[in-house]
Amino acid sequence: MLRSLSFAKKILLAAALVVVFAFTCFILYNDYRQREAVRTDTENYLGEIGTLTASNIQSWLEGRMHLVEGLASQLALLDQPDEANIARQLEQPVFSRNFASVYLGEAASGAFTMRPYDAMPEGYDPRTRAWYKDALAADRLIVTEPFVDAGTGEQILAMSLPVRHAGQLLGVAAGDMKLETLTAILNSLKFDGAGYAFLVSDAGKILLHPDSGLVLKSLAEAYPKGAPNIDPGVHEVELDGRSQFVSFTPVKGLPGVTWYVALVLDRDTAYSMLSEFRTSAIVATLIAVVGIMLLLGMLIRVLMQPLTDMGRAMQDIAQGEGDLTKRLKVTSNDEFGTLANAFNRFVERIHESIREVAGTARQLHDVAQLVVNASNSSMANSDEQSNRTNSVAA
Known part of the structure; x- marks a missing residue:
């Protein structure tokens, strides 16, 4: 196939291949650089959003931790820590505005005082509950992981702190918080529908998640094809056939627990700009190839004109119809000019040789004509002599 192409077309084909190769190398290199830049930007973006979200959660929880500490201090200062006085402290408006309920579980009797009041199951003993035992074990304020409230059946989390009155353990004061505010903070991160946020413990237990079916399950259950490690940086995981970026940012300052804000972003969305660049680069390559071939085609036609004229002249000579008096015009001193001069000298020599021939x-022809004439004259003389001889003999 290549043998049937003209020299100009071979040049165009070679130029097109060079342009395609060059643009392909550029696209691949730039794609690699852009991919690295997008991943770095994604890591920075998720890191900033994660830090801000974790800070918001920390601030919200710290405000309520201070309230629980204040409640414990007020209970410790009571002259008579009986049920009426305890209830009066629990009924302060500041607690009702910030907690679903506040309560005290007494160490000696197991009495349980809660405001607002809610009937507890028969035989309920606060001293057996995790919020009570963990606070005593830590001997400081703790934040529990979300759990199901025994009275309401709702999922809540609690802050609890041991209370000592006159040097003796009075009990454990605590406040329950519904998760609407934390859920609202996390759900505010929609990433234009390309991602979401959830809360997870350091053990990999999911505490809050847009999919309620995953709450209190492990990361391994949420990501059956490979759960991400809870450590700094961005991890790439697969879920439901799609790749996702996942980052973890710790919520600092929480006593007794270590929580992380997990941010999830769809990988294809993060690389959407890269896909647009690839499309633009391919279109630019096609336009460049077509444009270069058109321009190069016109340029080759002009530059190859002397060679075309020479080929036409050689073809005329080869067909035996050439005019050897014609000469090629020499318009440059380049290789085509040198070739034209050589062709003109070659034709001149052929022309001279043909003139000599x-x-x-x-x-x-003249000599032959003389020989013919001489021969004819000799034959005429011979005939005349023969006639004379015949006459004498007669």
Whole structure:
């Protein structure tokens, strides 16, 4: 196939291949650089959003931790820590505005005082509950992981703190918080529908998640094809056939627990700008190839004109119809000019040789004519002599 192409077309084909190769290398290199830049930007973006979200959660929880500490201090200062006085402290408006309920579980009797009041199951003993035992074990304020409230059946989390009155353990004061505010903070991160946020413990237990079916399950259950490690940086995981970026940011300052804000972003969305660049680069390559071939085609036509004229002249000579008096115009001193001069000298020599041959042929023709004339004259003389001889004999 290549043998049937003209020299100009071979040049165009070679130029097109060079352009395609060059643009392909550029696209691949730039794609790699852009991919690295997008991943770095994604890591920075998720890191900033995660830090801000974790800070918001920390601030919200710290405000309520201070309230629980204040409640414990007020209970510790009571002259008579009986049920009426305890209830009066629990009924302060500041607690009702910030907690679903506040309560005290007494160490000696197991009495349980809660405001607002809610009937507890028969035989309920606060001293057996995790919020009570963990606070005593830590001997400081703790934040529990979300759990199901025994009275309401709702999922809540609690802050609890041991209370000592006159040096003796009075009990454990605590406040329950519904998760609407934390859920609202996390759900505010929609990433234009390309991602979401959830809360997870350091053990990999999901505490809050847009999919309620995953709450209190492990990361391994949420990501059956490979759960991400809870450590700094961005991890790439697969879920439901789609790749996702996942980052973890710790919520600092929480006593007794270590929580992380997990941010999830769809990988294809993060690389959407890269896909647009690839499309633009491919279109630019096609336009460049077509444009370069058109321009190069016109340029080759102009530059190859002397060679075209020479080829036409050689073809005329080869067909025996060439005019050897014609010469190629020499318009440059480049290789085509040198070739044209050489062609003109070659044609001049052929022309000169043909003129010499033609002259020699004319001379031979003249000599031959003389020989013919002499031969004819000799034959005429011979005939005349024969006639005379015949006459004498008669």
